Amino acid sequence: MSIYLTLLTDFGTEDGYVGAMKGVLLKGLPDLQILDVSHAIQPFGIKQAAFSLMNYAFYFPPGTVHMVVVDPGVGTRREGLIVQSSGYSFIGPNNGVFSYIYQSPKYQAYQIREGIFGKKVSPTFHGRDIFAPAAVKLLQGDPLTDFCDPFSQLVSFYESYEDLGDDEYRLKVIHVDHFGNLILNFTLKEWESLGSPPDVRIQINHSFLVGIKNTFGDVPVEQVLMTWDSRGFLQIAQNCGNAAQFLNKKEGDHFIMKIFHSSYNE
Amino acid sequence: MSIYLTLLTDFGTEDGYVGAMKGVLLKGLPDLQILDVSHAIQPFGIKQAAFSLMNYAFYFPPGTVHMVVVDPGVGTRREGLIVQSSGYSFIGPNNGVFSYIYQSPKYQAYQIREGIFGKKVSPTFHGRDIFAPAAVKLLQGDPLTDFCDPFSQLVSFYESYEDLGDDEYRLKVIHVDHFGNLILNFTLKEWESLGSPPDVRIQINHSFLVGIKNTFGDVPVEQVLMTWDSRGFLQIAQNCGNAAQFLNKKEGDHFIMKIFHSSYNE
Amino acid sequence: MSIYLTLLTDFGTEDGYVGAMKGVLLKGLPDLQILDVSHAIQPFGIKQAAFSLMNYAFYFPPGTVHMVVVDPGVGTRREGLIVQSSGYSFIGPNNGVFSYIYQSPKYQAYQIREGIFGKKVSPTFHGRDIFAPAAVKLLQGDPLTDFCDPFSQLVSFYESYEDLGDDEYRLKVIHVDHFGNLILNFTLKEWESLGSPPDVRIQINHSFLVGIKNTFGDVPVEQVLMTWDSRGFLQIAQNCGNAAQFLNKKEGDHFIMKIFHSSYNE
Numbered sequence: 001m002s003i004y005l006t007l008l009t010d011f012g013t014e015d016g017y018v019g020a021m022k023g024v025l026l027k028g029l030p031d032l033q034i035l036d037v038s039h040a041i042q043p044f045g046i047k048q049a050a051f052s053l054m055n056y057a058f059y060f061p062p063g064t065v066h067m068v069v070v071d072p073g074v075g076t077r078r079e080g081l082i083v084q085s086s087g088y089s090f091i092g093p094n095n096g097v098f099s100y101i102y103q104s105p106k107y108q109a110y111q112i113r114e115g116i117f118g119k120k121v122s123p124t125f126h127g128r129d130i131f132a133p134a135a136v137k138l139l140q141g142d143p144l145t146d147f148c149d150p151f152s153q154l155v156s157f158y159e160s161y162e163d164l165g166d167d168e169y170r171l172k173v174i175h176v177d178h179f180g181n182l183i184l185n186f187t188l189k190e191w192e193s194l195g196s197p198p199d200v201r202i203q204i205n206h207s208f209l210v211g212i213k214n215t216f217g218d219v220p221v222e223q224v225l226m227t228w229d230s231r232g233f234l235q236i237a238q239n240c241g242n243a244a245q246f247l248n249k250k251e252g253d254h255f256i257m258k259i260f261h262s263s264y265n266e
Numbered sequence: 267m268s269i270y271l272t273l274l275t276d277f278g279t280e281d282g283y284v285g286a287m288k289g290v291l292l293k294g295l296p297d298l299q300i301l302d303v304s305h306a307i308q309p310f311g312i313k314q315a316a317f318s319l320m321n322y323a324f325y326f327p328p329g330t331v332h333m334v335v336v337d338p339g340v341g342t343r344r345e346g347l348i349v350q351s352s353g354y355s356f357i358g359p360n361n362g363v364f365s366y367i368y369q370s371p372k373y374q375a376y377q378i379r380e381g382i383f384g385k386k387v388s389p390t391f392h393g394r395d396i397f398a399p400a401a402v403k404l405l406q407g408d409p410l411t412d413f414c415d416p417f418s419q420l421v422s423f424y425e426s427y428e429d430l431g432d433d434e435y436r437l438k439v440i441h442v443d444h445f446g447n448l449i450l451n452f453t454l455k456e457w458e459s460l461g462s463p464p465d466v467r468i469q470i471n472h473s474f475l476v477g478i479k480n481t482f483g484d485v486p487v488e489q490v491l492m493t494w495d496s497r498g499f500l501q502i503a504q505n506c507g508n509a510a511q512f513l514n515k516k517e518g519d520h521f522i523m524k525i526f527h528s529s530y531n532e
Numbered sequence: 533m534s535i536y537l538t539l540l541t542d543f544g545t546e547d548g549y550v551g552a553m554k555g556v557l558l559k560g561l562p563d564l565q566i567l568d569v570s571h572a573i574q575p576f577g578i579k580q581a582a583f584s585l586m587n588y589a590f591y592f593p594p595g596t597v598h599m600v601v602v603d604p605g606v607g608t609r610r611e612g613l614i615v616q617s618s619g620y621s622f623i624g625p626n627n628g629v630f631s632y633i634y635q636s637p638k639y640q641a642y643q644i645r646e647g648i649f650g651k652k653v654s655p656t657f658h659g660r661d662i663f664a665p666a667a668v669k670l671l672q673g674d675p676l677t678d679f680c681d682p683f684s685q686l687v688s689f690y691e692s693y694e695d696l697g698d699d700e701y702r703l704k705v706i707h708v709d710h711f712g713n714l715i716l717n718f719t720l721k722e723w724e725s726l727g728s729p730p731d732v733r734i735q736i737n738h739s740f741l742v743g744i745k746n747t748f749g750d751v752p753v754e755q756v757l758m759t760w761d762s763r764g765f766l767q768i769a770q771n772c773g774n775a776a777q778f779l780n781k782k783e784g785d786h787f788i789m790k791i792f793h794s795s796y797n798e
Contacts, residue, residue, distance in 0.1 A: 023591030059289030075747025178278030215341025325555030481607025
């Protein structure tokens with residue numbers, strides 16, 4: 001039976017740090033299939049990693065282990081975690097990288113017991129010396145209680161949109177993707193829970209972007225549009241362009257959304 | 267028996283979009299070997315992807331499936347294709363990414379039937395919701411006729427060099443590689459079909475680059491040279507340098523080549 | 533039994549050159565597990581590749597083959613090597629990429645016999661046409677003497693720190709990693725052989741950085757510190773920052789270290 005482990009880090013690849021983790025994993029689990037997700041998370045980009053993780057985690061076969069090593073606090077007293085949800089396991093630091101996983105209805109969290117991997121642990125490289133060995137133990141079938149303890153003080157940062165009243169909402173850019181799409185903290189489900197208002201507008205400078213399109217090509221090349229991203233988040237995009245650059249916006253910036261419960265007539 | 271699938275995209279890796287495709291593929295095909303070729307194609311870089319594909323496709327074991335997802339028209343009415351040639355299968359959008367494959371003497375093209383993957387298809391992410399599921403069906407051995415139809419209106423952009431007469435030719439830069447080598451639409455075979463002229467020159471500003479060298483190190487460091495690239499295309503390179511930067515040239519730019527049927531005497 | 537091969541190159545991925553090597557390897561070895569270490573070594577970055585290799589090589593299961601293709605002299609008369617050490621095999625050009633491997637107590641080096649792979653070898657792509665086929669032969673169990681000859685004129689560049697007398701030492705930046713950490717040619721072992729001096733200082737402009745910290749988070753955010761890297765080299769880092777950018781230093785630059793055999797009293 002195949003076993004899978006994915007890797008998401010901010011290490012870059014060029015120093016061989018990711019290589020070292022792969023070596024440790026294969027030494028412990030000769031039949032493991034290692035899947036690179038990314039090593040191009042921006043240095044210390046906890047929020048970027050958290051969002052990306054949600055984009056792929058639950059598409060893998062159940063049983064897959066997802067390792068996330070974006071870890072500016074490495075070597076300090078932030079905990080190492082194993083989180084389990086829907087048959088998947090997540091391994092990484094307790095710094096918010098699993099924030100979206102905690103939105104799932106059911107999960108259990110454990111702290112990797114300190115000192116369990118002995119004295120040879122580098123205080124600057126827990127990916128190689130703690131998280132990879134923990135993944136090996138987990139996938140070898142060692143009981144979690146042998147090397148972990150239940151844990152509940154989880155660091156999380158998910159933030160809902162703000163209701164400003166009068167059908168106005170303040171949305172935040174929670175992720176800027178590779179194409180410059182600006183992904184907002186407002187989902188298709190939330191839109192439905194507002195009664196699926198047919199007219200949705202977002203203020204950009206002194207004008208409004210009107211209506212949620214089906215896909216990028218529904219507007220002319222270089223035009224800005226709103227659409228639902230592939231996970232159901234509202235996004236602002238530019239057809240064949242880069243909306244983040246075009247609008248000079250970045251993660252953490254805000255937009256005002258206005259909804260109307262009857263259709264817009266042009 | 268091992269089955270292989272390669273991935274070539276312009277997604278970058280950092281958003282987890284590639285991860286999602288890998289998950290879908292492994293869920294359907296637990297024994298699949300996924301080989302990353304690249305996720306660093308420039309956004310919407312159809313021509314770059316097409317050229318790269320040719321550089322690796324036929325080196326793999328026959329039976330390999332090559333997925334190419336560079337897809338600025340995702341969600342519009344451009345077709346999804348499966349192309350088969352020499353025992354290999356190619357999956358991707360009908361936008362020119364397979365242009366060089368169509369240069370092969372024999373191939374069959376099919377359109378992935380619309381709607382075959384149901385209503386849950388994201389209009390912005392066919393890589394995950396159409397191309398990956400189509401690869402799964404194909405590699406599971408489902409007959410192509412179950413989910414595809416023969417198709418012939420293939421988008422292609424390959425462009426030969428221009429014969430200007432008087433032994434002058436206008437060549438185009440069809441690819442700029444990672445090292446800044448300028449690859450031209452003129453091949454070793456085409457040179458032979460011109461009678462293997464011993465003296466080939468390319469005009470650069472007001473002077474000429476003379477003679478095709480065997481390899482980069484045949485000229486001093488930082489000198490510009492012509493050589494055949496590893497697939498038999500004429501390229502302009504700079505020894506231990508970046509010719510594209512040095513000469514300020516990019517994909518789509520042109521050069522004039524002059525040939526002489528007797529040797530150059532210095 | 534699983535067989536593993538790692539890849540380290542300066543090719544980037546976007547041209548499909550790495551893809552071509554993967555294809556050749558799988559055609560020859562259908563059960564091979566190929567592990568990407570990196571294709572983001574800076575173009576012609578022999579020293580960067582050499583340092584990275586040391587960071588991962590010996591963490592893999594013995595028997596692993598490590599291919600390193602950073603090869604500015606491709607096609608000229610620099611040799612192709614197979615080096616064996618501690619049960620691992622290393623394949624690549626004789627240009628210094630294996631410098632740190634030669635620091636190991638025991639290794640054997642072989643030259644890949646010229647012409648052994650016939651006339652179809654591209655003079656600009658030995659990765660595909662010589663190193664990958666050599667890896668196939670090696671992993672298929674062909675005796676090394678069938679295609680290699682013992683070789684000893686190995687190119688190597690490792691350089692120890694300089695003792696300036698009076699407990700002053702001149703250290704060199706041998707590597708700048710993805711996070712901007714400045715890694716110096718002075719190791720924990722060398723520090724111990726100097727009697728584990730409790731007070732170590734490094735001169736930065738007109739002041740001194742004092743004391744070797746355990747990890748980044750032992751100083752406030754954005755503060756510069758010294759720590760041992762995960763392989764035991766002294767490094768200068770910036771907590772949650774990029775020391776190379778902050779101090780405007782690069783590979784090859786020098787620092788003066790001063791040691792004191794009694795503790796520093798603040």
